[in-house]
Amino acid sequence: MKWQNRSKYIAIPLTILILLFLLFPFFVMISTMLKAGEDVYATPPIWIPRHIEWSNFVTVWTQYDLASYFLASIVIAVGATALNTILCVPAAYAVARLNFVGRKFALYLLLMIEMFSPVIVIISLFKIVTRVGLYDTFASLIIMDALFTVAFNTWMMNGYFKTIPKDIEEAALIDGCTRVQTITKVMLPIAVPGLVTVMIYSFIFAWNEFLFGLSFISSKNKMPLTIALYNFVGRWMTQWQYLCMAALLAIIPVLVLFYLIEKRLVAGLAGGAVKG
Amino acid sequence: MGDATFSLRRRLWNPEARLAYVLMAPTILFLIAFMFYPIVYVFVMSLFKTNKLSQLTTFVGFKNYVTRFKDAEFWQTTVRSLYWTAIGVSVKFLMGMLIAILLNVNYRGRKLARMLFIIPWASSVPISALLWQWVYHPEFGLLNHSLKATGLVANPPIWLGAAVSAFAACVWVDIWAGIPFFALVFLAGMQAIPQELYESAHIDGAGGIRSFFSITLAGLRDLILISTLLSAIWTFNDFNVIFILTRGGPAGATNILTTSVYMSGFTFLKWDSAAVQAVVTFVILSIVSLVYARFYFKRERF
Numbered sequence: 001m002k003w004q005n006r007s008k009y010i011a012i013p014l015t016i017l018i019l020l021f022l023l024f025p026f027f028v029m030i031s032t033m034l035k036a037g038e039d040v041y042a043t044p045p046i047w048i049p050r051h052i053e054w055s056n057f058v059t060v061w062t063q064y065d066l067a068s069y070f071l072a073s074i075v076i077a078v079g080a081t082a083l084n085t086i087l088c089v090p091a092a093y094a095v096a097r098l099n100f101v102g103r104k105f106a107l108y109l110l111l112m113i114e115m116f117s118p119v120i121v122i123i124s125l126f127k128i129v130t131r132v133g134l135y136d137t138f139a140s141l142i143i144m145d146a147l148f149t150v151a152f153n154t155w156m157m158n159g160y161f162k163t164i165p166k167d168i169e170e171a172a173l174i175d176g177c178t179r180v181q182t183i184t185k186v187m188l189p190i191a192v193p194g195l196v197t198v199m200i201y202s203f204i205f206a207w208n209e210f211l212f213g214l215s216f217i218s219s220k221n222k223m224p225l226t227i228a229l230y231n232f233v234g235r236w237m238t239q240w241q242y243l244c245m246a247a248l249l250a251i252i253p254v255l256v257l258f259y260l261i262e263k264r265l266v267a268g269l270a271g272g273a274v275k276g
Numbered sequence: 277m278g279d280a281t282f283s284l285r286r287r288l289w290n291p292e293a294r295l296a297y298v299l300m301a302p303t304i305l306f307l308i309a310f311m312f313y314p315i316v317y318v319f320v321m322s323l324f325k326t327n328k329l330s331q332l333t334t335f336v337g338f339k340n341y342v343t344r345f346k347d348a349e350f351w352q353t354t355v356r357s358l359y360w361t362a363i364g365v366s367v368k369f370l371m372g373m374l375i376a377i378l379l380n381v382n383y384r385g386r387k388l389a390r391m392l393f394i395i396p397w398a399s400s401v402p403i404s405a406l407l408w409q410w411v412y413h414p415e416f417g418l419l420n421h422s423l424k425a426t427g428l429v430a431n432p433p434i435w436l437g438a439a440v441s442a443f444a445a446c447v448w449v450d451i452w453a454g455i456p457f458f459a460l461v462f463l464a465g466m467q468a469i470p471q472e473l474y475e476s477a478h479i480d481g482a483g484g485i486r487s488f489f490s491i492t493l494a495g496l497r498d499l500i501l502i503s504t505l506l507s508a509i510w511t512f513n514d515f516n517v518i519f520i521l522t523r524g525g526p527a528g529a530t531n532i533l534t535t536s537v538y539m540s541g542f543t544f545l546k547w548d549s550a551a552v553q554a555v556v557t558f559v560i561l562s563i564v565s566l567v568y569a570r571f572y573f574k575r576e577r578f
Contacts, residue, residue, distance in 0.1 A: 011381040015389050018375065022396060022452065025407045028418045032410065045421040087306060090299035100293035106300070108569055113311065115506075115565040117513040119534040120558045123321065123541050123550055124314030127330060147310045150303060179295055208400040210516045215542065226402040230520060233406055240410050247403045258398035259391070266460045270502055 033244035040241050053241070060246045068221055069228040073250075075138050076224055077206035080145035084202040087150050089195070092157030093183050097169070107158070113151035118144070118211050129216055140216045141224070145206035153198040156268045160194030161187060197264045200257045207254050225250045315558065322551035330547040344552045349528065354556065357512060357532040360447060364511040365504060367451045372458020377488075379459065380466045390463075397456035405520035408449045412436055412521075439529035442522050446530045449517045454507060461503045462496060469495040505568040512561065533557045 032040060034056060035049040060066045095106055118125075125144065134140040164187060172186045173179070188195065213227040223231070229250065232243055287293070322340055324332035344350045379390050396404065411419045412435040423429040433441040469491065477487040493500075515534040518524060524531035524539055531539070533553055541550035 007381050008383040011378045012383055012385075015378050018371075018378070019389065019392050022455070023392065024419070025404065025411045026395065026399075028411050029407050031418065041416055043415065044425075045416050045418050047418065087303045091303040094296040094299040098292050098296035098299075100296040101288050103296075108573065111569040111572060112562070112565045113307065115509045115561065115568065116311070117515075117534065117557065117561060119513070119515050119537050120554045120561070121311065121314035121318060122538065123330065123547060123554060124317040125310065126542075127317070128310070128314065143310065147306065150306065154303065208402065210402040210520075211538070214519075226400065229403060229406055233409065238410075240416075243406065244410070247407055250403055251399050254400055255395070255398050258394070262394060262398070262460065263464075266457075266464055269457075269506060270461050270464070270499055 029244045029247055032240050033248060035241045037239070037241065040239075056241050056245050060242050060249070064232070064242060064246065065220075065228075066246055066249065069223055069225045070250075072138070072222055072228075073207055073224040073226075076141045076145065076209075077203045079138065079142035080149070080206040081199050081202045083142055083146040084149050084153055085195070085199055087146065088153040088157055088198060089188070090183070091150075092154045093161055093187065095154070096158040096161035097166075107155075110151045110155050110158075114155060116148070116151075118148055122211060122215060125212075126215055135216060136218050136222060137216075138222060141206070141209070141212050144212040144216070145209055146202065149198075149202040149205045152268075153202060156198050156201070156264075157191070157194055159268065160191045164190050193264070197261045197268075200261045201265065204254050204257055318551050318554045318558075321548065322555050324548060326547040326551075328545040330541070330545075340548045340552045344549060344556075350553070352528070353531050353533055353536045353553075356443075356530075357534075357560075360443075360450075360514075360532050361508055361512045364447055364450050364454065364514075365507050368454040368458050368507055368511075369504060371451070371455045373462055375455065375459035376462035376466060379463050393459055394456050396453050397460075399453075401453055402516045402520060404453060405449055405517050408445075408452075409436070409521055412445055436522055437526060439526060442526055442530050446518050446521050449521065450511060450514050453517070454511065457507065458503060461499055465496045465499040466492060501571060502568070505564060505571070509561065509564055509568065512564070533560075 031047050031049070034052045034054065036051060036053040039046060039049045039051075094100070095103055095110075129135050129140045134143070168190070169182050169186055172182045177185065207224075208226065209224070210226045210230070213224050214230070217223055217227060220228075225246075229243060229246055232238065232246075321330075321332060323335060323337055325334045325336050325340075327333055375393055379386060379393070411417055414420060414434040414437065419435075420432040423432045435445040436442045473491050473495075474487055477491060482490070513534060514532075515538065518530050518532060518535045519538065522530045524535045534557065537550050537553045537557060540546045540553060
């Protein structure tokens, strides 16, 4: 249509302008991460480094133990994803496929819990975690991260299971599969895209988590990336070039993962009003 | 009568229901231990005086609530939480809508633009907040430098240093991270609206603005409600942005309920006060969540 053709001449410049505005902190990050110390603290500040300090990339790994924080984040995120999956898949199958009293209530409750804020229970959880000896362990963060994604993921998996026609499952039951076998051998293979989505979602959640790491972890070798980078700021003078370098490296994994699931995530959140 | 009891038992306890309970048991136990029990506990704690080690000392009933409700600072924090949410959600909504409209125009490179717009949402919020702290740096930060160099603002504020600008700076980072959600949801909704509707409206002589209101917005009605409620919950719940940028300062100017709960407990060791505020947060959040859940259920069939 004609107006569609013309409207792009407004849309494109406006899009570029808004993008420049919204991506500003990332331009700052990229500008800072390869600067030498004197360029970071130049007055007036400069956008383009006078010389590119490639060694910043090495320094964050050698002097600042970035590998240890990455490892901690990976252990926590993988652990949380595993625990979460083990919990949410059977529960999701139950609410999607089985008839029982309280099914609707369970679905309702899941949706409510999905909205729950960790801050409300952080005091109680802190007491529980210290009392059972989980303070300053990976296990504490694995449990909490799984906890705060289990409702959403059960909800999402329930949606995926429901899209699978009942006939397929009934055929398997007639062929002599048990209920549990129909889940593992029939339902899960079909629901793989859904399974991948919820797994990535819990991984990202755990990777980005801040409050529990802040409250439950004190040893340096157990700190996840978010907490390590937070602690990095404010002690003496922050070396922002290293922080920006580390920030980029810490963001890349979740950026990639997020792009894989964003469409399904939006569809799940908006409640079937849009299709993923 | 005997039949009814029999069928009720059959409904509660048949092979299928049994299997369902077994499959859900781990998740339910997990949620009871780490979510329901903690809620009950925080409520119990709010009825006691606590010592610095967060142990319950004496039962005082609702006295902690009375103390909080008489405290002007508590009301300031609560009201700030509400307008933090109101401002945050409205700006996210409007910018998200604008971006969705722009992305709904057909041109080459639209997919790339969409990918770039997602970055603030896809990026880790705590890490983005740290980057913003550097962006806002009064002396060496590139924001103030750019504002001055381009002549947009001759005397930019020390963003995180004064009450009003710190609030603006914090709420902006929260907005910034939340815009892409609205943009993506609205874009998905717009693309689901049949093109013929616009064509026939065009033939009927409706202009761009008329068809935007009567076709686009009308078509997005349910999505608008759901995404606004969701965004309101998330914005109200935000803790990371404020804690990382200002820890509620300067002088409490950016303190909202979530940060206040945390600081009252973990920083000032006033656990009973923290518990009261946590309960208040819980009540407010539950009301909005209930509206969201009800609405969600109305449109989905089970």
